[in-house]
Amino acid sequence: MVSVALKERIRHRLADEVGRIQKQAPFTVALCYPSPYSAGMSSLGYQRIYRALMDAPGIACERAFLDDECESDAAIAAEHPVTYESMRPIEHLPVLAFSVAYELEIAGLVRMLNAANIPARRRERDERHPLVIAGGPLTFSNPMPLAGIVDAIVVGEADARAVLVIRAAEEGGTRADQLDRLAKIPHVFVPTHHRELPTVGAEDDAILPAHSAIRTPHTVLSNMFLIETERGCSRGCSYCVMRRSTNGGMRIVPAERVLETIPADAHRVGLVGAAVSDHPKIVSIVNALADRGCEVGLSSLRPDRLANTEGFVAALARVGYRTLTTAMDGSSERVRETLDRRARPKHLLECAALAKRHGMDRLKLYLMIGTPGETDADVDECIAFTAEISRIVPLALGIAPFCPKRNTPLDAAPFAGIRAVEHSLDRLRKGLRGRVDVRATSARWAWVEYVLAQGGEAEGLAILTAVTEGGSFRAYERAFAAIERTPRRKLSLATDSP
Protein backbone atom coordinates (compact mmCIF):
# COMPACT_ATOMS: atom_id res chain seq x y z
CA MET A 1 0.00 0.00 0.00
CA VAL A 2 2.84 2.38 0.83
CA SER A 3 5.20 2.99 -2.09
CA VAL A 4 8.88 2.16 -1.77
CA ALA A 5 9.70 5.81 -2.52
CA LEU A 6 7.54 7.08 0.36
CA LYS A 7 8.97 4.50 2.78
CA GLU A 8 12.49 5.54 1.81
CA ARG A 9 11.67 9.22 2.17
CA ILE A 10 10.27 8.65 5.65
CA ARG A 11 13.25 6.55 6.79
CA HIS A 12 15.70 9.11 5.45
CA ARG A 13 13.93 11.99 7.22
CA LEU A 14 13.58 10.13 10.52
CA ALA A 15 17.30 9.32 10.46
CA ASP A 16 18.14 13.03 10.20
CA GLU A 17 15.81 14.26 12.97
CA VAL A 18 17.13 15.51 16.31
CA GLY A 19 14.86 15.57 19.36
CA ARG A 20 12.13 13.13 18.33
CA ILE A 21 10.37 11.79 21.42
CA GLN A 22 10.24 7.99 21.61
CA LYS A 23 7.04 7.00 23.33
CA GLN A 24 4.44 4.28 23.17
CA ALA A 25 1.14 4.81 24.93
CA PRO A 26 -2.22 3.08 25.17
CA PHE A 27 -3.92 5.87 23.21
CA THR A 28 -2.09 7.04 20.09
CA VAL A 29 -3.44 9.63 17.66
CA ALA A 30 -2.30 10.82 14.25
CA LEU A 31 -1.08 14.42 14.31
CA CYS A 32 -1.66 15.44 10.71
CA TYR A 33 -0.41 18.39 8.70
CA PRO A 34 -2.25 19.09 5.43
CA SER A 35 0.90 20.26 3.62
CA PRO A 36 4.16 18.37 3.06
CA TYR A 37 6.69 17.48 5.78
CA SER A 38 8.94 20.49 5.05
CA ALA A 39 6.08 22.91 5.80
CA GLY A 40 4.64 20.98 8.75
CA MET A 41 7.94 20.65 10.56
CA SER A 42 8.53 24.40 10.07
CA SER A 43 5.30 25.14 11.94
CA LEU A 44 5.93 26.02 15.56
CA GLY A 45 2.25 25.43 16.36
CA TYR A 46 2.39 21.87 14.96
CA GLN A 47 5.60 21.16 16.88
CA ARG A 48 4.03 22.60 20.05
CA ILE A 49 1.04 20.27 19.87
CA TYR A 50 3.35 17.32 19.15
CA ARG A 51 5.26 18.03 22.37
CA ALA A 52 2.09 18.67 24.41
CA LEU A 53 0.61 15.30 23.39
CA MET A 54 3.87 13.44 23.93
CA ASP A 55 4.20 14.97 27.41
CA ALA A 56 0.70 13.83 28.42
CA PRO A 57 0.58 10.57 30.43
CA GLY A 58 -1.08 7.70 28.57
CA ILE A 59 -1.18 9.54 25.23
CA ALA A 60 1.17 9.51 22.26
CA CYS A 61 1.01 10.89 18.73
CA GLU A 62 2.46 9.89 15.40
CA ARG A 63 2.95 12.41 12.61
CA ALA A 64 1.49 12.33 9.10
CA PHE A 65 1.78 14.85 6.26
CA LEU A 66 0.34 15.53 2.84
CA ASP A 67 2.29 13.66 0.19
CA ASP A 68 5.15 15.82 -1.18
CA GLU A 69 4.51 14.94 -4.78
CA CYS A 70 0.95 16.18 -5.03
CA GLU A 71 1.40 19.64 -3.53
CA SER A 72 2.80 21.32 -6.62
CA ASP A 73 0.33 19.65 -8.98
CA ALA A 74 -3.26 19.49 -7.76
CA ALA A 75 -4.07 16.79 -10.33
CA ILE A 76 -1.64 14.24 -8.82
CA ALA A 77 -3.36 11.82 -6.45
CA ALA A 78 -1.90 11.79 -2.96
CA GLU A 79 -0.23 8.60 -1.71
CA HIS A 80 -1.98 6.71 1.04
CA PRO A 81 -0.99 8.70 4.16
CA VAL A 82 0.87 6.78 6.84
CA THR A 83 2.39 7.95 10.09
CA TYR A 84 6.10 8.59 10.17
CA GLU A 85 6.68 6.81 13.48
CA SER A 86 5.14 3.42 12.66
CA MET A 87 4.13 3.71 8.97
CA ARG A 88 0.58 2.85 10.01
CA PRO A 89 -2.18 4.01 7.65
CA ILE A 90 -3.78 7.00 9.38
CA GLU A 91 -7.25 5.46 9.26
CA HIS A 92 -6.06 2.80 11.73
CA LEU A 93 -5.69 5.42 14.47
CA PRO A 94 -8.71 6.54 16.55
CA VAL A 95 -8.22 10.30 16.10
CA LEU A 96 -6.80 12.42 13.31
CA ALA A 97 -5.81 15.85 14.69
CA PHE A 98 -5.08 18.35 11.92
CA SER A 99 -3.32 21.71 12.21
CA VAL A 100 -4.59 24.04 9.47
CA ALA A 101 -2.68 27.25 8.84
CA TYR A 102 -4.90 28.95 6.28
CA GLU A 103 -7.84 28.48 3.95
CA LEU A 104 -6.09 26.82 0.99
CA GLU A 105 -4.74 24.09 3.25
CA ILE A 106 -8.25 22.72 3.75
CA ALA A 107 -7.81 21.08 0.34
CA GLY A 108 -4.76 19.25 1.70
CA LEU A 109 -6.86 17.93 4.58
CA VAL A 110 -9.50 16.70 2.13
CA ARG A 111 -6.84 15.06 -0.03
CA MET A 112 -5.38 13.23 2.95
CA LEU A 113 -8.82 11.92 3.95
CA ASN A 114 -9.59 10.88 0.37
CA ALA A 115 -6.26 9.09 0.04
CA ALA A 116 -6.93 7.24 3.31
CA ASN A 117 -10.40 6.20 2.07
CA ILE A 118 -12.03 8.13 4.90
CA PRO A 119 -15.18 9.99 3.80
CA ALA A 120 -14.28 13.69 3.75
CA ARG A 121 -17.90 14.64 4.37
CA ARG A 122 -18.50 14.61 8.14
CA ARG A 123 -22.03 13.21 7.87
CA GLU A 124 -20.77 10.14 5.96
CA ARG A 125 -18.46 9.00 8.73
CA ASP A 126 -19.52 6.66 11.52
CA GLU A 127 -18.10 4.41 14.25
CA ARG A 128 -15.81 2.70 11.73
CA HIS A 129 -13.87 5.90 11.12
CA PRO A 130 -11.46 7.97 13.20
CA LEU A 131 -12.64 11.22 14.75
CA VAL A 132 -11.34 14.11 12.65
CA ILE A 133 -10.43 17.22 14.64
CA ALA A 134 -8.91 20.48 13.39
CA GLY A 135 -7.20 23.45 14.99
CA GLY A 136 -4.46 25.87 14.04
CA PRO A 137 -4.04 29.48 12.88
CA LEU A 138 -7.06 29.31 10.53
CA THR A 139 -9.34 29.08 13.56
CA PHE A 140 -8.44 32.65 14.62
CA SER A 141 -10.45 34.02 11.70
CA ASN A 142 -13.04 31.77 10.08
CA PRO A 143 -12.91 27.98 10.45
CA MET A 144 -16.55 27.52 9.34
CA PRO A 145 -15.61 25.99 5.94
CA LEU A 146 -14.31 23.05 8.01
CA ALA A 147 -17.69 22.50 9.66
CA GLY A 148 -19.00 20.04 7.06
CA ILE A 149 -15.70 18.16 7.00
CA VAL A 150 -14.35 17.71 10.54
CA ASP A 151 -16.04 16.47 13.72
CA ALA A 152 -14.69 19.18 16.02
CA ILE A 153 -12.75 22.43 15.72
CA VAL A 154 -10.47 23.75 18.47
CA VAL A 155 -10.74 27.53 18.14
CA GLY A 156 -7.66 29.61 18.97
CA GLU A 157 -4.65 28.66 21.07
CA ALA A 158 -4.56 24.98 21.99
CA ASP A 159 -1.24 24.27 23.75
CA ALA A 160 -2.98 22.66 26.75
CA ARG A 161 -6.50 22.36 25.32
CA ALA A 162 -5.22 19.85 22.75
CA VAL A 163 -4.63 17.36 25.56
CA LEU A 164 -8.15 17.89 26.97
CA VAL A 165 -9.54 17.26 23.50
CA ILE A 166 -7.64 14.00 23.08
CA ARG A 167 -8.64 12.91 26.60
CA ALA A 168 -12.30 13.46 25.66
CA ALA A 169 -11.82 11.04 22.77
CA GLU A 170 -9.74 8.62 24.84
CA GLU A 171 -12.52 8.07 27.38
CA GLY A 172 -14.25 5.95 24.76
CA GLY A 173 -17.91 5.10 24.46
CA THR A 174 -19.75 5.69 21.22
CA ARG A 175 -18.91 8.41 18.73
CA ALA A 176 -21.88 10.34 20.09
CA ASP A 177 -20.44 10.07 23.63
CA GLN A 178 -17.11 11.39 22.39
CA LEU A 179 -18.76 14.33 20.63
CA ASP A 180 -20.84 15.12 23.74
CA ARG A 181 -17.66 15.36 25.79
CA LEU A 182 -15.84 17.42 23.16
CA ALA A 183 -18.75 19.85 22.97
CA LYS A 184 -18.35 20.66 26.66
CA ILE A 185 -14.72 21.81 26.35
CA PRO A 186 -14.43 25.62 26.19
CA HIS A 187 -13.51 27.01 22.75
CA VAL A 188 -14.24 23.71 21.02
CA PHE A 189 -16.84 23.85 18.24
CA VAL A 190 -18.69 20.63 17.48
CA PRO A 191 -20.86 21.08 14.37
CA THR A 192 -23.40 18.46 15.49
CA HIS A 193 -23.92 20.33 18.79
CA HIS A 194 -23.27 24.03 18.18
CA ARG A 195 -24.61 26.68 15.85
CA GLU A 196 -22.30 29.56 16.71
CA LEU A 197 -18.52 29.54 16.86
CA PRO A 198 -17.05 30.02 20.33
CA THR A 199 -14.67 32.86 21.06
CA VAL A 200 -10.97 32.45 20.25
CA GLY A 201 -9.28 30.56 23.10
CA ALA A 202 -6.15 31.87 24.82
CA GLU A 203 -3.82 29.74 26.91
CA ASP A 204 -2.22 30.71 30.23
CA ASP A 205 0.87 32.90 29.83
CA ALA A 206 2.76 30.57 32.18
CA ILE A 207 3.07 27.94 29.43
CA LEU A 208 4.97 30.27 27.09
CA PRO A 209 7.27 29.99 25.22
CA ALA A 210 6.40 27.37 22.64
CA HIS A 211 9.53 25.91 21.07
CA SER A 212 10.61 23.21 18.64
CA ALA A 213 10.61 19.61 19.71
CA ILE A 214 12.30 18.24 16.60
CA ARG A 215 14.99 19.78 14.42
CA THR A 216 15.49 18.52 10.90
CA PRO A 217 17.44 19.59 7.82
CA HIS A 218 14.47 18.70 5.60
CA THR A 219 12.44 21.84 6.21
CA VAL A 220 12.15 25.29 4.78
CA LEU A 221 14.02 26.41 7.92
CA SER A 222 16.73 23.77 7.86
CA ASN A 223 17.83 22.54 11.32
CA MET A 224 16.43 25.65 12.92
CA PHE A 225 15.34 25.65 16.57
CA LEU A 226 12.12 27.68 16.71
CA ILE A 227 11.08 29.55 19.81
CA GLU A 228 8.43 32.18 20.43
CA THR A 229 9.67 35.40 22.01
CA GLU A 230 6.16 36.79 22.31
CA ARG A 231 2.61 35.83 21.44
CA GLY A 232 0.02 38.09 19.82
CA CYS A 233 0.39 41.72 18.85
CA SER A 234 -0.33 45.07 20.45
CA ARG A 235 -0.81 46.85 17.13
CA GLY A 236 -4.12 47.34 15.40
CA CYS A 237 -3.64 46.82 11.65
CA SER A 238 -7.18 46.72 10.34
CA TYR A 239 -6.79 43.62 8.13
CA CYS A 240 -4.96 41.36 10.59
CA VAL A 241 -6.41 38.59 12.77
CA MET A 242 -3.48 38.87 15.19
CA ARG A 243 -4.32 42.47 16.11
CA ARG A 244 -4.72 43.33 19.78
CA SER A 245 -8.50 43.18 19.90
CA THR A 246 -8.59 39.61 18.56
CA ASN A 247 -5.77 38.11 20.57
CA GLY A 248 -5.79 40.21 23.72
CA GLY A 249 -2.52 41.95 22.92
CA MET A 250 1.12 41.02 23.03
CA ARG A 251 2.38 38.61 25.69
CA ILE A 252 6.10 38.92 26.14
CA VAL A 253 8.47 36.10 27.08
CA PRO A 254 11.31 37.44 29.26
CA ALA A 255 14.66 37.54 27.43
CA GLU A 256 16.29 35.31 30.06
CA ARG A 257 13.64 32.62 29.58
CA VAL A 258 14.06 32.75 25.81
CA LEU A 259 17.83 32.39 26.04
CA GLU A 260 17.86 29.61 28.64
CA THR A 261 15.34 27.58 26.59
CA ILE A 262 17.52 27.52 23.48
CA PRO A 263 19.75 24.42 23.61
CA ALA A 264 23.50 24.97 23.52
CA ASP A 265 23.81 22.81 20.41
CA ALA A 266 21.27 24.87 18.41
CA HIS A 267 23.31 26.78 15.85
CA ARG A 268 20.35 28.08 13.88
CA VAL A 269 17.58 29.77 15.84
CA GLY A 270 14.23 31.12 14.63
CA LEU A 271 12.56 33.75 16.85
CA VAL A 272 8.87 33.44 16.18
CA GLY A 273 5.82 35.58 16.92
CA ALA A 274 3.34 37.92 15.31
CA ALA A 275 5.42 40.95 16.27
CA VAL A 276 8.87 39.67 17.24
CA SER A 277 10.57 43.01 16.61
CA ASP A 278 8.28 44.69 19.20
CA HIS A 279 9.86 42.63 22.02
CA PRO A 280 11.44 45.28 24.28
CA LYS A 281 14.68 43.25 24.61
CA ILE A 282 14.90 42.00 21.07
CA VAL A 283 18.29 43.57 20.31
CA SER A 284 19.92 42.06 23.39
CA ILE A 285 18.41 38.64 22.58
CA VAL A 286 19.80 38.77 19.04
CA ASN A 287 23.21 39.99 20.25
CA ALA A 288 23.37 37.25 22.93
CA LEU A 289 22.72 34.66 20.21
CA ALA A 290 25.37 36.30 18.02
CA ASP A 291 27.84 35.91 20.93
CA ARG A 292 27.01 32.18 20.96
CA GLY A 293 27.80 32.03 17.24
CA CYS A 294 24.21 31.36 16.18
CA GLU A 295 22.61 32.16 12.88
CA VAL A 296 19.23 33.73 13.67
CA GLY A 297 16.02 34.42 11.77
CA LEU A 298 13.12 36.58 12.97
CA SER A 299 9.62 35.86 11.71
CA SER A 300 8.48 39.48 11.53
CA LEU A 301 10.29 42.82 11.42
CA ARG A 302 8.43 46.13 11.60
CA PRO A 303 10.08 48.99 9.68
CA ASP A 304 9.52 51.58 12.43
CA ARG A 305 11.26 49.31 14.97
CA LEU A 306 14.17 48.62 12.60
CA ALA A 307 14.58 52.31 11.88
CA ASN A 308 14.15 53.60 15.44
CA THR A 309 15.84 50.92 17.58
CA GLU A 310 19.51 51.57 18.18
CA GLY A 311 21.72 48.71 17.02
CA PHE A 312 18.89 46.50 15.69
CA VAL A 313 20.02 46.18 12.07
CA ALA A 314 23.66 45.88 13.18
CA ALA A 315 22.65 42.94 15.41
CA LEU A 316 20.82 41.31 12.50
CA ALA A 317 23.95 41.65 10.35
CA ARG A 318 25.93 39.89 13.11
CA VAL A 319 23.60 36.86 13.03
CA GLY A 320 23.84 36.41 9.28
CA TYR A 321 21.18 38.59 7.68
CA ARG A 322 21.99 39.22 4.02
CA THR A 323 18.47 40.38 3.14
CA LEU A 324 16.59 42.77 5.40
CA THR A 325 12.92 41.84 5.09
CA THR A 326 10.10 44.02 6.33
CA ALA A 327 6.70 45.28 5.19
CA MET A 328 5.48 48.42 3.49
CA ASP A 329 1.95 46.93 3.61
CA GLY A 330 -0.02 49.39 1.46
CA SER A 331 0.82 50.86 -1.90
CA SER A 332 0.62 54.51 -0.79
CA GLU A 333 0.58 56.70 2.30
CA ARG A 334 -3.17 57.12 1.89
CA VAL A 335 -3.70 53.35 1.78
CA ARG A 336 -1.40 52.74 4.74
CA GLU A 337 -3.46 55.23 6.75
CA THR A 338 -6.63 53.27 6.00
CA LEU A 339 -4.88 50.08 7.13
CA ASP A 340 -3.84 51.72 10.40
CA ARG A 341 -0.14 51.08 9.79
CA ARG A 342 2.63 52.84 11.68
CA ALA A 343 5.23 52.45 8.92
CA ARG A 344 6.05 55.74 7.21
CA PRO A 345 8.21 56.44 4.14
CA LYS A 346 10.99 57.79 6.38
CA HIS A 347 11.14 54.40 8.17
CA LEU A 348 11.38 52.47 4.93
CA LEU A 349 14.05 54.82 3.55
CA GLU A 350 16.01 54.44 6.80
CA CYS A 351 15.71 50.63 6.53
CA ALA A 352 17.21 50.82 3.04
CA ALA A 353 20.07 53.00 4.28
CA LEU A 354 20.74 50.71 7.26
CA ALA A 355 20.72 47.58 5.07
CA LYS A 356 23.31 49.19 2.82
CA ARG A 357 25.42 50.49 5.73
CA HIS A 358 25.57 47.02 7.29
CA GLY A 359 26.64 45.33 4.07
CA MET A 360 23.41 43.49 3.28
CA ASP A 361 22.68 42.42 -0.27
CA ARG A 362 19.18 43.78 -0.50
CA LEU A 363 15.98 44.97 1.11
CA LYS A 364 12.81 42.96 0.67
CA LEU A 365 9.41 44.57 1.25
CA TYR A 366 6.06 42.86 1.56
CA LEU A 367 3.13 44.67 0.07
CA MET A 368 -0.60 44.10 -0.38
CA ILE A 369 -2.43 45.30 -3.44
CA GLY A 370 -6.14 45.48 -4.09
CA THR A 371 -6.89 47.04 -0.71
CA PRO A 372 -10.26 48.81 -0.41
CA GLY A 373 -10.40 52.00 -2.49
CA GLU A 374 -6.94 51.54 -4.06
CA THR A 375 -6.55 53.38 -7.38
CA ASP A 376 -3.92 53.66 -10.12
CA ALA A 377 -2.65 56.79 -8.35
CA ASP A 378 -1.80 54.68 -5.28
CA VAL A 379 0.01 52.14 -7.44
CA ASP A 380 1.90 54.94 -9.20
CA GLU A 381 2.99 56.33 -5.83
CA CYS A 382 4.26 52.86 -4.98
CA ILE A 383 6.25 52.71 -8.23
CA ALA A 384 7.86 56.10 -7.61
CA PHE A 385 8.65 55.36 -3.97
CA THR A 386 10.08 51.88 -4.45
CA ALA A 387 12.16 53.12 -7.39
CA GLU A 388 13.61 55.70 -5.00
CA ILE A 389 14.46 52.96 -2.49
CA SER A 390 16.08 50.86 -5.21
CA ARG A 391 18.56 53.67 -5.79
CA ILE A 392 19.77 53.18 -2.20
CA VAL A 393 19.91 49.37 -2.05
CA PRO A 394 18.79 46.52 -4.37
CA LEU A 395 15.09 45.94 -3.71
CA ALA A 396 12.69 43.02 -4.00
CA LEU A 397 8.92 43.28 -3.58
CA GLY A 398 6.83 40.35 -2.34
CA ILE A 399 3.24 41.10 -3.25
CA ALA A 400 0.03 39.48 -2.08
CA PRO A 401 -3.51 40.47 -3.06
CA PHE A 402 -5.57 41.79 -0.15
CA CYS A 403 -7.96 39.16 1.17
CA PRO A 404 -10.48 40.34 3.82
CA LYS A 405 -10.61 38.08 6.87
CA ARG A 406 -13.24 37.55 9.53
CA ASN A 407 -12.54 38.89 13.01
CA THR A 408 -10.94 42.05 11.60
CA PRO A 409 -12.32 45.56 10.96
CA LEU A 410 -11.96 44.98 7.19
CA ASP A 411 -13.99 41.78 7.36
CA ALA A 412 -16.82 43.11 5.20
CA ALA A 413 -14.55 44.75 2.61
CA PRO A 414 -14.81 43.36 -0.93
CA PHE A 415 -12.13 41.42 -2.78
CA ALA A 416 -10.83 43.77 -5.49
CA GLY A 417 -11.42 41.23 -8.28
CA ILE A 418 -8.96 39.11 -10.19
CA ARG A 419 -8.80 41.49 -13.15
CA ALA A 420 -8.29 44.54 -10.92
CA VAL A 421 -5.47 42.83 -9.03
CA GLU A 422 -3.80 41.67 -12.24
CA HIS A 423 -4.14 45.19 -13.68
CA SER A 424 -2.33 46.70 -10.65
CA LEU A 425 0.34 44.00 -10.81
CA ASP A 426 0.97 44.67 -14.51
CA ARG A 427 1.23 48.38 -13.81
CA LEU A 428 3.74 47.76 -11.01
CA ARG A 429 5.82 45.33 -13.07
CA LYS A 430 5.96 47.69 -16.06
CA GLY A 431 6.76 50.68 -13.87
CA LEU A 432 9.58 48.88 -12.05
CA ARG A 433 11.00 46.73 -14.87
CA GLY A 434 14.76 46.38 -14.63
CA ARG A 435 14.86 48.20 -11.29
CA VAL A 436 13.00 46.09 -8.72
CA ASP A 437 12.51 42.34 -8.46
CA VAL A 438 8.70 41.96 -8.29
CA ARG A 439 7.19 38.63 -7.16
CA ALA A 440 3.50 38.15 -6.56
CA THR A 441 1.19 35.40 -5.38
CA SER A 442 -1.63 34.44 -7.70
CA ALA A 443 -4.70 36.70 -7.90
CA ARG A 444 -6.80 33.66 -8.81
CA TRP A 445 -5.84 31.68 -5.74
CA ALA A 446 -6.26 34.80 -3.62
CA TRP A 447 -9.87 34.84 -4.82
CA VAL A 448 -10.30 31.19 -3.76
CA GLU A 449 -8.81 32.11 -0.38
CA TYR A 450 -11.21 35.06 -0.14
CA VAL A 451 -14.28 32.91 -0.83
CA LEU A 452 -13.22 30.47 1.86
CA ALA A 453 -12.18 33.22 4.30
CA GLN A 454 -15.68 34.68 4.06
CA GLY A 455 -17.54 31.43 3.48
CA GLY A 456 -19.22 28.76 5.56
CA GLU A 457 -19.97 25.05 5.45
CA ALA A 458 -21.18 25.15 1.83
CA GLU A 459 -17.95 26.73 0.58
CA GLY A 460 -15.96 24.15 2.54
CA LEU A 461 -17.93 21.27 1.02
CA ALA A 462 -17.36 22.78 -2.43
CA ILE A 463 -13.67 22.02 -1.87
CA LEU A 464 -14.57 18.30 -1.94
CA THR A 465 -16.03 18.73 -5.42
CA ALA A 466 -13.13 20.88 -6.61
CA VAL A 467 -10.56 18.36 -5.35
CA THR A 468 -12.44 15.48 -7.01
CA GLU A 469 -12.46 17.41 -10.27
CA GLY A 470 -8.70 17.89 -10.28
CA GLY A 471 -8.18 20.82 -7.89
CA SER A 472 -7.51 23.41 -10.61
CA PHE A 473 -8.64 27.02 -10.28
CA ARG A 474 -11.42 26.33 -12.80
CA ALA A 475 -12.61 23.40 -10.67
CA TYR A 476 -12.92 25.73 -7.68
CA GLU A 477 -14.63 28.39 -9.75
CA ARG A 478 -17.25 25.86 -10.92
CA ALA A 479 -17.71 24.36 -7.46
CA PHE A 480 -18.24 27.77 -5.83
CA ALA A 481 -20.56 28.93 -8.63
CA ALA A 482 -22.76 25.88 -8.00
CA ILE A 483 -23.48 26.98 -4.42
CA GLU A 484 -26.90 28.44 -4.05
CA ARG A 485 -26.34 32.09 -3.21
CA THR A 486 -28.55 33.32 -0.43
CA PRO A 487 -28.72 37.03 0.43
CA ARG A 488 -26.52 36.24 3.45
CA ARG A 489 -23.89 34.74 1.18
CA LYS A 490 -23.08 37.45 -1.33
CA LEU A 491 -19.52 36.61 -2.23
CA SER A 492 -18.34 37.98 -5.56
CA LEU A 493 -17.65 35.46 -8.30
CA ALA A 494 -14.21 35.15 -9.86
CA THR A 495 -15.34 37.03 -12.94
CA ASP A 496 -16.75 39.95 -10.92
CA SER A 497 -14.59 43.00 -11.09
CA PRO A 498 -15.66 46.27 -9.56
Ligand code: SF4
Ligand atom coordinates in the same frame (compact mmCIF):
# COMPACT_ATOMS: atom_id res chain seq x y z
S1 SF4 B 1 0.00 42.91 10.71
FE1 SF4 B 1 1.68 42.50 12.14
S2 SF4 B 1 1.93 44.42 13.27
FE2 SF4 B 1 -0.13 44.50 12.34
S3 SF4 B 1 -1.55 43.69 13.88
FE3 SF4 B 1 -0.91 41.98 12.57
S4 SF4 B 1 0.81 41.04 13.62
FE4 SF4 B 1 0.53 43.10 14.47
